[in-house]
Amino acid sequence: MIRLTDLHKSFGNNAVLRGVDLHVPKGESMVVIGGSGTGKSVLIKCILGLITPDSGVIEVDGQDVTEADRDAFLARFGMLFQGGALFDSLPVWQNVAFRLLRGSLKRPKSEAREIAIEKLRRVGLSSDVADRLPAELSGGMQKRVGLARAIAANPEIIFFDEPTTGLDPIMAGVINDLIREIVTEMGATAITITHDMASVRAIADDVAMLHAGKVRWSGPVSKMDDSGDPYLHQFITGSAEGPIEAIR
Amino acid sequence: MSRLLAAIGATTLGLLAAIGRLALFVGETLSHLFRPPFYPREFGHALIQIGYFSLPVVGLTALFTGGALALQIYAGGSRFDAQAVVPQIVAIGMVRELGPVLVGLMIAARVTSSIAAEIATMKVTEQIDALVTLSTHPMKYLTLPRVLAATLVMPVLVGIGDIIGIFGGYLVGTERLGFNAAAYLKNTADFLTRLDIISSLVKGAVFGFIAALMGCYYGMQSDRGAMGVGRATKSSVVAAAILILAANFILTEAFFSA
Ligand SMILES: Nc1ncnc2c1ncn2[C@@H]1O[C@H](COP(=O)(O)OP(=O)(O)OP(=O)(O)O)[C@@H](O)[C@H]1O
Ligand SMILES: [Mg+2]
Numbered sequence: 001m002i003r004l005t006d007l008h009k010s011f012g013n014n015a016v017l018r019g020v021d022l023h024v025p026k027g028e029s030m031v032v033i034g035g036s037g038t039g040k041s042v043l044i045k046c047i048l049g050l051i052t053p054d055s056g057v058i059e060v061d062g063q064d065v066t067e068a069d070r071d072a073f074l075a076r077f078g079m080l081f082q083g084g085a086l087f088d089s090l091p092v093w094q095n096v097a098f099r100l101l102r103g104s105l106k107r108p109k110s111e112a113r114e115i116a117i118e119k120l121r122r123v124g125l126s127s128d129v130a131d132r133l134p135a136e137l138s139g140g141m142q143k144r145v146g147l148a149r150a151i152a153a154n155p156e157i158i159f160f161d162e163p164t165t166g167l168d169p170i171m172a173g174v175i176n177d178l179i180r181e182i183v184t185e186m187g188a189t190a191i192t193i194t195h196d197m198a199s200v201r202a203i204a205d206d207v208a209m210l211h212a213g214k215v216r217w218s219g220p221v222s223k224m225d226d227s228g229d230p231y232l233h234q235f236i237t238g239s240a241e242g243p244i245e246a247i248r
Numbered sequence: 249m250s251r252l253l254a255a256i257g258a259t260t261l262g263l264l265a266a267i268g269r270l271a272l273f274v275g276e277t278l279s280h281l282f283r284p285p286f287y288p289r290e291f292g293h294a295l296i297q298i299g300y301f302s303l304p305v306v307g308l309t310a311l312f313t314g315g316a317l318a319l320q321i322y323a324g325g326s327r328f329d330a331q332a333v334v335p336q337i338v339a340i341g342m343v344r345e346l347g348p349v350l351v352g353l354m355i356a357a358r359v360t361s362s363i364a365a366e367i368a369t370m371k372v373t374e375q376i377d378a379l380v381t382l383s384t385h386p387m388k389y390l391t392l393p394r395v396l397a398a399t400l401v402m403p404v405l406v407g408i409g410d411i412i413g414i415f416g417g418y419l420v421g422t423e424r425l426g427f428n429a430a431a432y433l434k435n436t437a438d439f440l441t442r443l444d445i446i447s448s449l450v451k452g453a454v455f456g457f458i459a460a461l462m463g464c465y466y467g468m469q470s471d472r473g474a475m476g477v478g479r480a481t482k483s484s485v486v487a488a489a490i491l492i493l494a495a496n497f498i499l500t501e502a503f504f505s506a
Contacts, residue, residue, distance in 0.1 A: 149382075
């Protein structure tokens with residue numbers, strides 16, 4: 001479904017992606033792990049076309065994304081940004097229902113609001129937050145509003161950039177279950193970025209580890225523990241000793 | 249020597265590149281004018297923000313300027329016994345030049361800066377990226393409504409500024425300088441031509457376009473972080489002010505040089 005071939009991206013002389021190959025089959029949940037600053041967020045922004053890669057091919061359904069009709073392409077996607085990226089001038093429910101209030105998916109306001117409140121409930125937020133402004137919510141609540149917005153229009157392909165960062169363990173569990181549910185019940189294809197190994201085990205079908213600008217290891221989550229790869233092993237165990245330097 | 253030439257060349261290239269980028273930005277903004285979807289609510293919001301909420305600033309600026317202008321013309325005119333021209337010169341000075349230019353500069357200070365800071369913050373906090381992923385074109389959703397609203401509402405603001413400026417001159421003229429009220433108004437009305445008024449409103453539209461455009465352009469170009477937002481805001485106001493003054497010269501030349 002999503003296939004990346006030899007993707008390169010540098011910012012000035014900071015070569016972030018140096019030949020990434022990745023394949024995510026339809027209906028699968030791929031989790032991308034890797035040290036802070038290894039380019040995970042850059043990777044998914046490249047797929048969405050928010051960052052233009054220097055070279056390499058990105059295909060969705062076998063079609064090169066640079067040749068696809070951009071509006072139709074984006075209509076299939078949902079994205080949770082690492083920082084939430086909520087529109088701070090709009091109340092929470094209008095953030096969630098953004099897509100349903102304008103453009104091709106536009107529907108009556110009351111219906112959009114109902115859908116928004118239902119999505120908020122799914123991320124563990126009660127309807128009282130619906131009319132507040134994003135700035136009036138805690139960091140973890142904002143993250144969940146971002147999540148509700150990402151899934152509001154039932155996209156086929158969803159990217160989650162650190163969905164559980166900043167959440168308490170119980171709420172993190174709820175979100176993990178939700179992501180799993182979206183993939184298994186709605187048949188969505190998901191790429192999730194996370195540092196939380198409990199999340200990885202709860203969400204992933206496949207895992208890819210990004211290191212030094214390339215996919216260092218990828219495979220089914222069941223093979224992760226006995227991969228034999230020292231880099232992956234160090235990352236999973238969170239050990240300071242190993243091939244990955246602690247200062248980056 | 250060659251280093252000097254290289255520096256000149258680099259500056260020239262940089263300037264040309266900036267003009268090119270700006271031209272592309274203008275082209276892209278205008279290209280959304282006729283392509284749906286449209287965002288009437290954003291447009292209405294921009295009209296109110298740019299038009300209605302600027303009224304106090306515009307009114308006060310024009311009132312004080314008109315009053316000061318009357319005092320100066322009286323003082324200057326009395327040196328060669330021409331005090332009587334106060335109503336005429338206040339009218340022509342306000343309508344042709346000071347009305348549009350001062351309102352334009354006040355809008356650059358008030359509107360350009362707030363647009364630039366808002367859009368730059370949205371850029372820095374990835375809200376612009378989020379718009380794209382929600383199938384909403386940032387130029388269509390953010391830039392076009394603001395630029396369009398400013399272009400349409402600025403002639404109205406300038407018209408109001410002109411009237412209030414003349415009224416400021418009238419107040420000073422009748423209260424302090426001893427002009428007859430009816431004669432003052434008659435002199436003003438007789439003296440102004442249609443071209444004066446049209447030029448004033450056209451200038452308003454052009455300055456409004458420049459002010460909103462610069463805010464959006466620098467906002468969208470903003471670097472990351474708080475410093476990026478600060479720099480975008482500053483550059484947008486400076487660029488808008490200078491371009492407004494330059495455009496004013498060109499328009500004055502076009503309207504009145506014959
Ligand atoms: N717009 C940009 N301009 C310049 N450099 C950038 C930009 N975006 C990202 N980078 C750089 O790219 C590198 C990777 O950033 P990225 O945000 O993808 O990291 P990450 O893997 O998501 O890290 P984290 O786990 O901390 O979120 C960093 O060194 C960062 O400085
Ligand atoms: Mg990241």
